[in-house]
Amino acid sequence: MITLLQVSEIPSLHAWAGGDAAFERLIDAFYDRVEHDELLAPLFPGGVSTEHREHVTAWWIEVFGGPATYTAGLGGYHRMVNKHVNLGITPEQRFRFASLMSLAADDAGLPSDPEFRAAFVGYVEWGTRIALANSAPGADVVQQAPVPHWGWGVAPPFTG
Ligand code: HEM
Incomplete structure (x- = not known):
């Protein structure tokens, strides 16, 4: 049932x-x-700093429904978007980034249920x-927007 x-x-x-913690x-x-x-290491010369990791973690926590620390203390959407301006990300780098995110979710032991992973990817x-x-040179970038709040989409968590 x-x-x-x-x-x-x-x-x-x-x-x-x-x-x-997750x-x-x-x-x-x-x-x-x-x-x-x-493909991705050259975007972070000298490695990915602890500060960068903490900032991006705060972003993800806020997007997925945790405390809004990135907006409250780090500059919100405006800061995030300007970090990508003029990076010139290639389609190959984008795909690699997305692929490594899925692998990292496994590494980190995130829930593997279909509903969570569908929302995640x-x-x-x-x-x-x-x-x-936004990273393309000359892109018309939206400067101010709320940090998105991601949800379950069409498939809420399955509880049996
Ligand atoms: C879901 C997609 C993405 C999210 C949520 C995201 C999130 C972020 C955030 C929050 C920052 C700013 C950190 C801070 O406040 O200091 C950032 C910076 C950065 N992102 Fe992304 N990002 C995404 C996609 C990408 C992609 C596809 C690439 C490249 C392939 C990329 C490369 C970078 C780089 C190089 C920086 C650092 C720029 C600098 O400090 O000068 N990001 N990202």
């Missing part, structure tokens, strides 16, 4: 993933892979395509 959750009972993706593991695992990747696909577009 299938149990349907009331909308108010559906956990955030942040809670389902395991809270802040995103810290995810982003560390991701950048550990980036540092050894021939949905955000990765969306975010990397926006980063690619």
Whole structure:
């Protein structure tokens, strides 16, 4: 028998993933892979700093429904978007970035259920395509927007 959750009972993706600690593991695992990747490492000369890892972790936590620390303390969407301006990300780099994110989710022991991973890769696909577009030289970049709040999409968590 299938149990349907009331909308108010559906956990955030942040809670389902395991809270802040899960995103810290995810982003560390991701950048550990980036540092050894021939396509992505050149974007981070000298390696990926602890500060960068912490900032990106805060972004992901906020997007997935945790505390809004990136907006409150780091500069929000405006800061993030300007970090990508003029990077000139190639389609190959975008695809590698998205692929390493999925592998890092396994490395970090994030939930592997189909619903969570569908939402996860949905955000990765969306975010990397926006980063690619914004990074093109001369791109018309939207400077101010709320940090997105990602959700479960069409498939809320399966509880049996
Ligand atoms: C879901 C997609 C993405 C998210 C959520 C994301 C998130 C972020 C955030 C939050 C920052 C700023 C960190 C800070 O505040 O200091 C950042 C910087 C950066 N991102 Fe992304 N990013 C994405 C896609 C990409 C892609 C596809 C690439 C390249 C292949 C990329 C390369 C970089 C680089 C090189 C920086 C550092 C720039 C600098 O400090 O000068 N990002 N990213």
